[in-house]
Amino acid sequence: MSRAAVLTGIGAMVPPREVGNDAFAERLATSDEWIRTRTGIRKRHMVDPGTSTSDLAVEAGQRALKSAGRDQVDLVVLATATPDYPLPGTAPDVASRLGLDHVPAFDVAAVCAGFVYALATAAGTIGAGLTDRVLVIGAEAFSTILDPTDRGTAILFGDGAGAVVLERGPADAPGALLGFDLGSDGSMADLIMIPGGGSRQRSGGAPPDADRAWFTMQGREVFGQAATRMAESTRTLLKTIDWPVESVDRFVGHQANVRILHAVSDLIGLPRERAVVHLDQVGNTSAASIPLALAHAAATGQLLPGHRVAMSAFGGGLAWGSAALVWPDVVPG
Incomplete structure (x- = not known):
């Protein structure tokens, strides 16, 4: 581009x-x-x-x-x-x-x-x-x-x-988003969901059920799907932009569980120490997870201008995606 x-x-x-x-x-x-x-x-x-x-x-x-x-x-x-x-x-x-x-x-x-x-x-x-x-x-x-x-x-x-x-x-500027890989699998939507309150439940004529208004997740199944899908997506992205795995300086994955981050690193062949970990301080913050981790890593010197950064996330839908850039010289606000 x-x-x-x-x-x-x-x-x-x-x-x-x-x-x-x-x-x-x-x-x-x-x-x-x-x-x-x-x-x-x-x-x-x-x-x-x-x-x-x-x-x-x-x-x-x-x-x-x-x-x-x-x-x-x-x-x-x-x-x-x-x-x-x-x-x-x-x-x-x-x-x-x-x-x-x-x-x-x-x-x-x-x-x-x-x-x-x-x-x-x-x-x-x-x-x-x-x-x-x-x-x-x-x-x-x-x-x-x-x-x-x-x-x-x-x-x-x-x-x-x-x-x-x-x-x-320009596409060769530091900070340019170099590529994406996105995917979904709606056949497993029930693994991560809020079952009540939407049109499917409301169309039956019954009032919203408070017990079905909470977030639900099937943790064991989600763990396996998250690691597999994030690894596959990251590999596909790296191949698309012609980055060897070993050239990635930092992997910023969705901050759900440190064991998932390690599993993804292992699956793509990246040393675990290159995975940014921020969840210890904030937990799983869903859509805020990756930008919070990026800002923290930049502010603490873990992420430096010129670093090759691969990002990958997985969530309900099921939906997953990855992106890559060379980190620019920016100071978090």
Whole structure:
């Protein structure tokens, strides 16, 4: 592509309230050691009452715009599985609160793969000449959809938001998104879902069932699918852009479980130490996961200008996707 989408700014935020593993010990008959050894998570951040996904998205968006030195964009794409309302979409409200009046704005719903899907969508609009600058945000208040009595999900997720600014530029510029690989398999949608509240349940004429309004996940099956699909997608992407596996400096996978990150690294033949790990501090933040990990790695020196970066995510749908770029010289906002 002579007209590429180039990452020029990044911002991230998590709510101030930290929740350590000990908070779940008595209520869910678990322990800090049990959670750490099985997931790698030490703590997560959760919103306070009255704070929503849009609040997180606005803050992360402001920081990304500041990082890029911009106050205007042509489009806002928000990846989230926890919109403020079932409708309307949350992105227009976020755009308005950022002072981006009348720009197009829409949500992308691909759960934990949402940020990669949003990146691909935004890059496509730039490549097609529809936009020159796009703000891409991944934001979640995931704690609001978790059953507090379900040990299989309550301990895993946290809240937060990450955002990047993409701008039109040459394909050989640092930060240019070099390629994507996307996929889905709807035959296994029941592995990750909220079964109640949608048109399928409502069309039966029954009122929404509170017991079916919580997020559900079949953890064992999801683990295997996540590792396999992310590895396959990453290999396909690297082949497409002609990057040998050993040339990848950093692998930024969806931050769900450290064992998944290690499994993907092993499957693609990449040393485990090249996988960025941020979930120990924030848990699984769904669509916010990858931009939060990117911002953290850049801020702490794990990610340096010139590093070859492969990203991959997997989530409900089932949906998965990967993207790659050479990391630019940007300072997280």
